[in-house]
Amino acid sequence: xxxxxxxxxxxxxxxxxxxxxxxxxxxxxxxxxxxxxxxxxxxxxxxxxxxxxxxxxxxxxxxxxxxxxxxxxxxxxxxxxxxxxxxxxxxxxxxxxxxxxxxxxxxxxxxxxxxxxxxxxxxxxxxxxxxxxxxxxx
Numbered sequence: 001x002x003x004x005x006x007x008x009x010x011x012x013x014x015x016x017x018x019x020x021x022x023x024x025x026x027x028x029x030x031x032x033x034x035x036x037x038x039x040x041x042x043x044x045x046x047x048x049x050x051x052x053x054x055x056x057x058x059x060x061x062x063x064x065x066x067x068x069x070x071x072x073x074x075x076x077x078x079x080x081x082x083x084x085x086x087x088x089x090x091x092x093x094x095x096x097x098x099x100x101x102x103x104x105x106x107x108x109x110x111x112x113x114x115x116x117x118x119x120x121x122x123x124x125x126x127x128x129x130x131x132x133x134x135x136x137x138x
Contacts, residue, residue: 001060002060002137003058003060003099003100003128003134003137003138004060004061004098004099004100005100006079006098006099006100006101007079007081007082007101008077008078008079008082008083008084008101009082009084010098010101011077011084011086011095011096011097011098011101012095012096013086013093013094013095013096014034014065014093014094014095014096015092015093016028016029016034016092016093016094017034017092018092025091025092027091027092029065029094029117035065035117036063036096037063037119038119039117039118039119040118040119040120040121041117041118041120041121041122042115042116042117042118043116043118044069044113044114044115044116045105045113045114045116046112046113046114048073048108048112048114050108050110052108053104053105053106054104054105054114055075055103055104055105056102056103056104056129056131057102057103057127057128057129058099058100058101058102058103058127058128058134059099059100059101059126059127059128060099060100060125060126060128061099061119061120061126062099062118062119062120062126063096063097063098063099063118063119064095064096064097064116064117064118064119065094065095065096065097065116065117066088066094066095066097066105066114066115066116067088067091067093067094067095067114067115067116067117068088068089068090068091068093068112068113068114068115069091069113069114069115070091070111070112070113071089071108071109071110071111071112071113072087072088072089072107072108072109072112073087073088073105073106073107073108073109073112073114074086074087074088074105074106074107075088075095075097075103075104075105076103076104076105076106077097077101077102077103078101078102078103078104079100079101079102079138080102080134080135080138081138088114089109094117100138102128102131102134
C-alpha cells in the first residue's frame, strides 16, 4: 500500500463555532456541516503522565480532527521532508490531520484531554508504526 502524498501544509487549524452565554460555552461538531469527513470513531486521551508522548505513527487513509478539550499539548506533524509543530490549547480550535503524515503528541499539560474525531473505525492495517518504513513509503 502507498501513503498519500500529503504534506504538513495540507493540515490546518480550524476555528469551530463557539456559542457563549453567561452559563458557559458550547461548541458543536457535525458530520456534513463543519467537519470535512463523516466521523466513524471518537476517542480521547487523558491522564497522560508527564514527559510521555502519544501517536508515533502514520495512517494510509484516516483523517482526524484533534482538539485540546482541556489543557494543552503539541502535535508534531512530519511528511518525510518538513515538520510542523502545532500547539493546541483551546477547545474551540481543531487540528485537521490528513492521511499520509507521521504524527506525535507531546508536552501534555496536567489534566490535558485530547479529543479525536476520526474518519474511519479502528483498523490496524491503516497504521504505519515504524518511522523508517514511513520514510520509505514517502
